[in-house]
Amino acid sequence: MRVNKIFLCLFVLFSAGWQSASAQTPAGYDQHAVFSPLFYTQNGNEFRSASGAPGPQYWQNRADYDIQVTLDTARHRISGSVQIRYTNNSPDTLPFIWLQLDQNIYREDSRASATSVVTGGRFINRSFTKGYEISRVSLVQNGRSYEADYQVTDTRMKIQLPQVMKAGGGAVTVKISYAFDIPHYGTDRMGRLETRHGWIYEIAQWYPRMAVYDDVLGWNNIPYMGASEFYLDYGDFTYEITAPADMVVAGSGELVNPSQVLSANQANRLARARVSDHTVTIRDSTEIITPTDNRKGNLTWRFNCKNTRDVAWAASRAFIWDAARINLPGGKKALAQSVYPVESAGLNAWSRSTEYVKGCIELYSEKWFPYTYPVATNVAGIVGGMEYPGIVFCSARARTNGLWGVTNHEFGHNWFPMIVGSNERKYAWMDEGFNTFINSLATRAFNNGEYHKPQQVAKAAPNLFAPGTDGIMNTPDVIQARQLGNMAYFKPAVALTLLRNHVLGPERFDEAFRAYIHRWAFRHPTPWDFFHTMENVAGEDLGWFWRGWFLHTWKLDQAVKEVKYADNDTTRGALITIENREQMAMPVVVAVKESSGKTDTVKLPAEIWQRGGTWTFRVSTTTPVTEVVIDPDGDFPDIDRANNTWIKM
Template sequence: MKIKLIAFVALLLCITITKAQRKPRNTDNDTIRSNYNPAALFSPPFYSEKGNEVHAPNGEPGSKYWQNRADYVLKAKIDTASKILTCSEKITYTNNSPDNLGYLWLQMDQNTYKKDARSNFVTGRQPGADQHTDGYQLESVSISVNGKIQKASYVVTDTRMQIRLPAALKAKGGKIDLLINYRYTIPGAFGGRTDYTQTKNGTIFEIAQWFPRMCVYDDLTGWDTLPFLGSGEFYCEYGDIDYSVTVPWDMILAGSGELVNPIEVLTAKQVSRLALARNSDKTIMIRSAQEVTDPASRPVNKGTLTWHFKMLNTRDVAFGASKAFMWDAARINLPGGKKSISMSVYPVESAGNDAWGRSTEYLKHAVEYFSEKWYPYPYPAAINEAGLAGGMEYPGILFDGITDKGKELFWVTAHEIGHNWFPMIVGSNERRFAWMDEGFNTFIDVYASDVINKGEYAPKRDGEYAPGGGNPADEIIPAITDPASPAINTYPDAIPEKYRHPLTYFKPAFGLILLREQVLGKDRFDYAFSNYISKWAYKHPQPDDFYRAMENGAGEDLAWFWRGWFLHNYKLDLALISAKYVDGDAKKGVEVVVANKEAWAMPFNIEAKLKDGTKYRMKLPIETWIQNKATTFVIPTTSAVESVTIDPDAALPDVNRGNNSLAVK
């Protein structure tokens, strides 16, 4: 059927017949029962603080923006029999802040597995007696200033370590080296994000959060020392990481960054195949199923091998290791003619074209799409590793489910590699603002499913994160209407598991979809969002930076949107109160009354279905609700109308669609 679409602007509605048709008029708000308060939704000011020289008022890093830096050199070894990782670590920490620092704080995430860890008490259900380790066992902690090494004074508190310096680290460029020798027992399946598991041809180790990392010192809280409790993930400084891992000779190790000694740890055939893969859009097998059990697929057949990697300007690294790994790879094509490489490692149990045999293809296409749409992928490789973690992300590497297949594998691969944009490139604070990580990433991977392989696995409307699996506007309603449901901006570890996915992933993602498709339009949204990514790449934005960046980049005051959707769970209920011909004459158009019955507001479409089968559509802006609880206007039709419907596409999270349509009598 033919659809006529007209952008309706309240002050410029000039294609009408009568004075009443030229402009929506205020309806007597006292006659319509409503919970809506325009003054509350649109009340200024939204920002509690003005922009400054560090966080500019336009949402960009200010002229005096600073952040500290942490560079790491790590030399690790895994004893695969005892499941113990040992490591010597050197951290070069640079204090770029304007403050002298008398002490330093480090993250000690492996301590989350100790019996007395704070994380054991968050959910009210403690881990089993066999689901613990002893955490980090520190053999020595030293500091080196100007080449002079001395024993450090330190205190470990749960998943944090404070190093108390004999003299303050100078502001604006002071440097210090931290030297730490440690070991820990690798957690088993209970590790969640880091673990080991047995397969037909050997144990798979997924190694993450494996070295003490610097806490962030920023202009918002100073030292951000929130403990690692689980839901609140990571907040890390950027720097270069040089790491080496020694493992038995028969293992394949896939890690973040670039392998700098391939000749030492790969066969000549594997080196040749990798070179071929770097120039191939089709997946090339580096180590086949048949070669997994063939000693000739390794350069030696005894002892150990040391794998050496480097990753520049990153906030973390992780790796997977197993003698059971098959391995394949393909080229990634990036903007400006640049290249990277997509790789997958997985056991023979995961092989097959309906399963991990397409992992590298999925990964390649996702990186190419995100790079073209939002920001170029910066790392030398993207790796998908099959294991128990079942969906966890680190810079340049993903841990995805060993049994995943088809659309499930595609969706989790696209989602986890998407995290390389949020929060690996845009370094937001996951431990405080999980929605700036999971929500933003869920938003971009929804569109990826629509595009990649011509929508082979589309649509992805995040039914995996919220119950329903249907219209996303309807899916989110239970989370909005539940009086116990927290707001998006809630501290992530304080969000009960029941609400974690709906509120951390789905609601912020759907909010951005509403902003893009219903409020700003795709062009203005994409410009502002891309600019936000570019300006905050490898930096630490806060929520206000995002809000300001979107408002400035799109040229729109969105305080009403942030207030209702992000800071509160305001409900939306647009109701069609009446629809009748002007003066009883179909040729004069249809006069309608629309009320806003709940606390939130949105611009909305209204559609008249004519009796000849055509449809006439208008769009009313957010200003419709800036003063009024209800509005009256005329749809300028000139022939008989069958019915009128608010939000005919069901795009808005309207909590009561039963009052959205009326027949015209």
């Protein structure tokens, strides 16, 4: 009986203590939700390790392409054929395959057109085409040829195979003959721009492409509706562009027949550019206005691009063309080049483009992972900013810091998602957010910070945490258009910056982030692979961080509650109490100023909020505290900065 009374007393005491602690927690905060141990929903397996690395049985399928097309400038039309060799490396047999027909987005009866808002926007069709006009689909499987049994549904094509494709290396070759009209404005991803000296064609999503079959979803068949980008397998590409002889064609990968398409002078200048750290002009404005190369008819430009997920190209008779050498780690070299119309030339505009291309690629290659393509081409045209392997499309109107910004951003995409092949249809933040994050570091470093402008993240809090805001972990087509910039680009970049600067520190963060890139280069990571890698390599449990920033729309509000003194003696140290008034938990940086003029900065980890939403810490002071400020540098997006400061009255 005596034992029971002891337990009863202890229970009452503990209950009273718990109630007291709970009473101190602000109503908007629950530490149990933030620091719940049940963050990961499944264990690692043979395909994807719990450490965040590919597992010992990781696999992905492969798609190799051979494409031949002709550009008809009179009709603004592409026609030709693609041959795809698709290899099934999965452990599953495949009775059918799926392809992406992205040009079908431009049909008037497309799903994208039906779901577009009447007020318009960046990814809305402004005119319509017939999409892909497919004249024939045939197959070769196990040495036999077949006419394909296929069905087109909006932007997807399903081909029923004559024989089940074997697991672990079975293959099929698909050949498709097709044509399409080039849209004038292709949802800001492709299109054509009329200039004084001719049309500029920026051509992308220009051939039927294999959908991805993976160990996560099987076939990935989200339709292409504009905002969501792409998810593609890797392979080798050979492709040929036949165009009028007076045009310059620039494409992903390496031009393999320069002697057949370039004049002797252009070939010599290109050779000089390959060994020059300064921009060399290959084709200048005088050659556009008064051509010296009088070849007639058509020329065929041939390109190779290896171990890539896609290719794109541009063509125009209006192009100025310049180039310079890119210096890569280990003594490797690549070529930076730009093509742009006369209207875009000038040292405050596109005449510095190649310098920008060279600068950002060298920075990213040194810090994160070496650039993998032989050429990097910046194209001026109608597209505001869009990325493809080894080639990007940027606005012909871009100038000075705007041109640096869009060039830096679009080429940053050659790391995310061209090298690290995440699923853009589902997770825009895994390419746009990561890329925006590395862009900020490159801008700080480029040309001694020529275009770097320090920004206080604190000012962005109203936009990041606005009422009704969509969360980061949504597909781009679900995120409202007005919020896409914040949720796909800016908020994840802010999260990574804070993770680097205030949670892990630059050294641990950079090591883990590089490990993620190296582990998943030319593979298909999920968000959980990223989360696992960062935690395992950096040595930190970050479930609370991923919850607050990526899985929920929680807000951050840190506040100074009160200042007292040990034994009520100002010479024996101050006891400062702070609060976490909203659901997001983050580290706390506190600046403390004394009447003597002494200042101190205290940095507290996020784990102080494991005990509740109120925390008291001691600062060794010898005179009265006159001011306490949370986040004095404005690094954190706190929604109510009015309560961040305590001043002695």
